[in-house]
Amino acid sequence: MSLASLIAQVFEIGVTMRRKNGRLRLLAVASGGGHWIQLLRVLPAFGDCDCAFVSTLDAGDQVGNYRFYRVPDANRWNKLAVIRMSFAVMGILLRERPAIVISTGAAPGCIALLIGRLMGAKTIWLDSFANVDTLSMSGRMAGWFSHLWLTQWKHLAKPEGPHYEGSVI
Numbered sequence: 001m002s003l004a005s006l007i008a009q010v011f012e013i014g015v016t017m018r019r020k021n022g023r024l025r026l027l028a029v030a031s032g033g034g035h036w037i038q039l040l041r042v043l044p045a046f047g048d049c050d051c052a053f054v055s056t057l058d059a060g061d062q063v064g065n066y067r068f069y070r071v072p073d074a075n076r077w078n079k080l081a082v083i084r085m086s087f088a089v090m091g092i093l094l095r096e097r098p099a100i101v102i103s104t105g106a107a108p109g110c111i112a113l114l115i116g117r118l119m120g121a122k123t124i125w126l127d128s129f130a131n132v133d134t135l136s137m138s139g140r141m142a143g144w145f146s147h148l149w150l151t152q153w154k155h156l157a158k159p160e161g162p163h164y165e166g167s168v169i
Helices: 003-012 034-041 079-096 107-118 137-142
Strands: 023-030 050-055 067-070 100-105 122-126 148-151
Touching (some): 023 107, 034 050, 034 100
Parallel strands (some): 023 050
């Protein structure tokens, strides 16, 4: 099964609400660098969804006609920045009301999946390709509240998750 078909399968699992103009609402979230590049590479899997993107980068020009939001960057070393970023992500989720939230990492994606799950959205975590030896810290946390928890390295997959279905690089 391809990554795109697996994501499409999650779309079909009880996700019939939160449509706009007949299209499923999806929020795609990633911090900068490789996380963002990997998220853009799975864009074709989003099919005919009504998509919005969130990043710590000023990258609205990279998502074409899709809606784009920028949030402040944050990491575990700066708790105040994490709080500020969390409120920004929560505001976007409340505005967009997505049926599905997908992320390739890191902190903004983890927060978005947690809040999205609490709001009733289906959640997908695709751990970064860069994490060869172990899952990322955000990826380990996201496993607790992701409906679909994926790794891009076969040797990191476990029966209870994360699951391996290929990589995006």
